[in-house]
Amino acid sequence: MSQSRDTFTGNRGLEIYEPLLFEIGSTENCGVDLPDPEPVTSRLGSHARDTLDLPALSEPETMRHYVKLSQKNYAIDMSVYPLGSCTMKHNPRLNEKMARLPGFGDIHPLQPVSTVQGALELIDTLVHWLITMTGMSAVAMSPKAGAHGELCGMMAIKAALDAKGEADRRVVLVPESAHGTNPATAALLGFSVEAIATRDDGTLHADVVRDRMGPDVAAIMLTNPNTCGLFERDVIEIAEALHAGGAYFYCDGANFNAIVGKARPGDLGVDAMHINLHKTFSTPHGGGGPGAGPVVLSEALAPFAPVPFVVKDGDGFKVVEDTNGEAAESFGRMTAFHGQMGMFVRALSYMLSHGSDGMRQASEDAVLNANYVRACLEDLMTVSFPGTCMHEVLFDDRFLKDTGVTTLDFAKAMIDEGYHPMTMYFPLVVHGAMLVEPTESESKASLDLFIATMRDLVMAAERGDTERFEGAPHFAPLRRLDETAAARKPKLRWTRPEPIPEAAE
Amino acid sequence: MRYLPLTDSDRRTMMERIGIASIDALFDPIPESAQLDGLLDLPRQKGEMEVERLLSQMAAKNTAAGSVPFFVGAGAYRHHVPATVDHLIQRSEFLTSYTPYQPEITQGTLQYLFEFQTQVAELTGMEVANASMYDGSTGCGEAVLMAHRITKRDRAVLSGGLHPHYRKVVENITGFAGLPIDTLPPDPTGAEDIGSHIDGDTACVAVQTPDVYGQLIDLAPIAEKAHEAGALLIAVVTEAVSFGALKSPGSQGADIVVAEGQSIGNGLNFGGPYVGLFATRQKYVRQMPGRLTGETVDADGKRGYVLTLSTREQHIRRDKATSNICTNSGLCCLAFTIHMTLLGGQGLQKLATLNHANAVLLAQTLEAVSGVEILNETFFNEFTLRVPGDAADVVEALAKKGVLGGVPVSRLEPDAGLDDLIIVAATEINTDDDRAAYAAALKELVG
Structure with missing residues (x-):
């Protein structure tokens, strides 16, 4: 199946090999023209450095280098990116344009507050939208990403417990299906993490929570809709059980895209929930970041929110930056400045564009698309839990039994068909998990081709066409990469090659 | 709605295929008392022109740095x-890609992260760097926690020249983790004797240079003092352009270097997104937080890059991870790397x-x-x-x-x-x- 004919360069048409910049750059080169500094008496004292031996590329070389690298990436703008729990939806370019307005992109976080009233207005407006959508009391805007938001919410919970003199509540309940960030966050704050069992239908039973409540339980960290793509039916009873037992409800809001405009976390009894602006509100994923993770808080937790935050001040706005006065109970500061302003602008641009009607429609379409994929594949692939799903559908590898094909092989074969694979081997509660989240950005035609491709792959696996899977991908810029070798002897940076010794014969 | 491709007839066909009469059937699992009837009390959808007008009005109320x-x-x-930077980072393949979990189709991201790690290591004078933190301040908090893991000691000493917001970020995270902090008073003249605060219980000492008041601090004697006592020196840099003028922290004995990389390739953005640089010595690499990109080969023996040493990370180690960080500052790393590539x-x-x-x-x-x-x-x-x-x-x-x-x-x-x-x-x-x-x-x- 591999392409047989060799080329002189090793390249294949548009597939062009690109070395590291260090291998093609020169320390004599520079891609920036700067004016000559005026001669001055140095104030560097004894701190001045010698040479700095880093190669540069001229501007045209830089352009080609990074354009060629970009061509080795898969992206939402190409095709379906069905990475479950990541909400790879369309990133509107209007949002990029708005974030680059000099009034947002070119303002300093410590400029006089009188010179950034529009920025504070934007934050205040975004707060209003988030509160209205979630039915909560307050929002902490500074967390830099989802996991940072989890940290924020759990810090607020710990601060609230401390304030009540209940610091000995040290147990945080986390279902097995949770994102790894949940237990990692709880552990970082000194909580001990206790797994909590879900029932056979993939959701958590309120009785399990009720039975576990005691003076040692601080909180639960529950994703809703959960990572199996299911809405937690007992969520209100779970919240009541937690509150009755003196504990708090942290909700992982990674999957908020399923329910915007359909239900509000505040009506479900949630005390804190982070919102990944880079998922639900379309700020670009950027190859792994930056994200933004504002945290909505209940009335009970609102006083403990971190600084800084924006408040109305007469006709304008001010920033509360210190933990005194109106922030006397704040647990402190999580980051140097105000949070991911660039993402705030993009998220608000998304919200204004969609409006209340468009956001509800987006959630409905996201859930409809996932269920359409489920309905069209459930005869061939094994859906892990019966019934309809929310915005993502979970399959496991039972349908691959006795084919010799693994979830990994299946995913890599999808690459050859021009698709980014779904989330693999997560959540951990089913074997060989494949979590598919199409998002509302897919047209029916796009889904139909995706579904047909998946069906063809399943049938190929069933009829023993193993070559299509084992060696896959065959048609990506690279074949399967040796991750074990990478970890065994980590090479984490380029180093200058040793000079080649003269041949000694 | 311009962002939603499904038509009403698509929706009807799809509902038929699923076997439901109305979209609300899919939302049945939501308890009835919590299902929203009407629309949220927020404005309806708007066209591009109207959104642009609204946001431009807000932006116009701010004094842009470039205007004064x-x-x-x-x-x-x-x-x-340089204009090249912002053009390149907006290429769809970079902007709308995600964490390179499938390395065969994300070599673009992985290779630039490998280049980024190399540049950061060279600039800081360290052996290894990770693929970025959220920003300098959160990186500083992570560095203090990392020093605690390495030395098995609790107490951190923070210089009075450390940016007060960085200090508060560290105090916050160590406070929750139950670790004591010894904070020196604000030091506008660079006169403090931080060495005298280091003893056998000290896990690390965090010193910024240039410090928040602009003073240049000689790290070498502090490193020596710290190492004599078995403590680590965390060097903090908030102005990455200074790497071009000043002796590197690594050459002066720093064990961990954390820096704010915003100055290179990234705009002010009212405080974020920025890019945290995080570098250390090879021997500490397994205690590092965050993602790392490493070199390897594919099935045909061709060189390629993958995320590696992920057994440190939350998605594998869960509550035993070195940090809870997942998302990093990918696109800001790219901006940093492109700008550095142009500069050399x-x-x-x-x-x-x-x-x-x-x-x-x-x-x-x-x-x-x-x-x-x-x-x-x-x-x-x-x-x-x-x-x-x-x-x-x-x-x-x-x-x-x-x-x-x-x-x-x-x-x-x-x-x-x-x-x-x-x-x-x-x-x-x-x-x-x-x-x-x-x-x-x-x-x-x-x-």
């Missing part, structure tokens, strides 16, 4: 970013020299205003000005005169009694006219 003589720093700096070592050195020269010229210009004094012996592109009267009032009054003149120390340290100090930054963007305008305005206010 601008001298604000203290952890975020306005530099010129020589270009960065020239840029740094230009920054320093402009700061020296600014210091001379402002010192000539009577009643104004500069505290620094040494500085790179930022220094501390003592003015007669309340510095916050002066900065506000300067703004009214159309000059953004710096950060009053009282905004960062409200209780330190340092109410007459302004932290002033100069970069390559400043002109003779900017400096003259600053001096003239200051003279009118305090002269």
Whole structure:
């Protein structure tokens, strides 16, 4: 199946090999023209450095280098990116344009507050939208990403417990299906993490929570809709059980895209929930970041929110930056400045564009698309839990039994068909998990081709066409990469090659 | 709605295929009492033109840094970013890709992260760097936790020259983790003797250079003191362009270097997104937080890159992970790397020299205003000005005169009694006219 004919360069048409910049750059080169500094008496004292031996590329070389690298990436703008729990939806370019307005992109976080009233207005407006959508009391805007938001919410919970003199509540309940960030966050704050069992239908039973409540339980960290793509039916009873037992409800809001405009976390009894602006509100994923993770808080937790935050001040706005006065109970500061302003602008641009009607429609379409994929594949692939799903559908590898094909092989074969694979081997509660989240950005035609491709792959696996899977991908810029070798002897940076010794014969 | 491709007839066909009569059937699992009937109490959808108008009106209420003589720093700096950088980072393949979990179709991201790690290691003078933290301040918190894991000791010593917001971030995370902190008092003149605070219980000492007041700190003797006591030196840098002018922290014995990388390739953005640089010695790599990209080969023996050593990370180790971080600052790393690629070592050195020269010229210009004094012996592109009267009032009054003149120390340290100090930054963007305008305005206010 591999392409047989060799080329002189090793390249294949548009597939062009690109070395590291260090291998093609020169320390004599520079891609920036700067004016000559005026001669001055140095104030560097004894701190001045010698040479700095880093190669540069001229501007045209830089352009080609990074354009060629970009061509080795898969992206939402190409095709379906069905990475479950990541909400790879369309990133509107209007949002990029708005974030680059000099009034947002070119303002300093410590400029006089009188010179950034529009920025504070934007934050205040975004707060209003988030509160209205979630039915909560307050929002902490500074967390830099989802996991940072989890940290924020759990810090607020710990601060609230401390304030009540209940610091000995040290147990945080986390279902097995949770994102790894949940237990990692709880552990970082000194909580001990206790797994909590879900029932056979993939959701958590309120009785399990009720039975576990005691003076040692601080909180639960529950994703809703959960990572199996299911809405937690007992969520209100779970919240009541937690509150009755003196504990708090942290909700992982990674999957908020399923329910915007359909239900509000505040009506479900949630005390804190982070919102990944880079998922639900379309700020670009950027190859792994930056994200933004504002945290909505209940009335009970609102006083403990971190600084800084924006408040109305007469006709304008001010920033509360210190933990005194109106922030006397704040647990402190999580980051140097105000949070991911660039993402705030993009998220608000998304919200204004969609409006209340468009956001509800987006959630409905996201859930409809996932269920359409489920309905069209459930005869061939094994859906892990019966019934309809929310915005993502979970399959496991039972349908691959006795084919010799693994979830990994299946995913890599999808690459050859021009698709980014779904989330693999997560959540951990089913074997060989494949979590598919199409998002509302897919047209029916796009889904139909995706579904047909998946069906063809399943049938190929069933009829023993193993070559299509084992060696896959065959048609990506690279074949399967040796991750074990990478970890065994980590090479984490380029180093200058040793000079080649003269041949000694 | 322009972003939603499904048509009403698509929706009907799909519902039929699923076997439901109405979309609400899919939302049945939501308890009835919590299902929203109507629309949220928020405005309806808007076209691109209307959204642009609304947001532009808000943006217009702010004073953009580029529109006035601008001298604000203290952890975020306005530099010129070449047009190539912003063009390249907006390529769809970079902008709309995600974490490179499938390395065969994300070599673009992985290779630039490998280049980023190499550049950061070279600049900081360290052996290895990760694929970024959220920003410098959160990286600083992570570094203190990492030092605790390595040394198995609890107490961290923080210099009085550390950016107060960084200090507060560290105090917050260590406070929750139950680790004691020894914070030295604010040190505007770089006079503290931090070495005398290091003892056999010290896990680490965190020192910033140039410090928040602009003073250049000799790290070598502090490193020596720390290492004698079995503690680690965390070097903190908030102005990455200074790497082009100053001895690297690694060459002075730092064990962990954390830096704010915003200055290279990234705009001010009112404080975020930025990019945290995080570098350390090879022997500590398995205690590092965050993602790492490593070199390997594919099935045909071709060189390629993958995310590696992920057994440190939350998605594998869960509650035993070195950090809870997942998302990093990918696209900001790319901006950093492209800008550094254009500059190279020589270009960065020239840029740094230009920054320093402009700061020296600014210091001379402002010192000539009577009643104004500069505290620094040494500085790179930022220094501390003592003015007669309340510095916050002066900065506000300067703004009214159309000059953004710096950060009053009282905004960062409200209780330190340092109410007459302004932290002033100069970069390559400043002109003779900017400096003259600053001096003239200051003279009118305090002269």
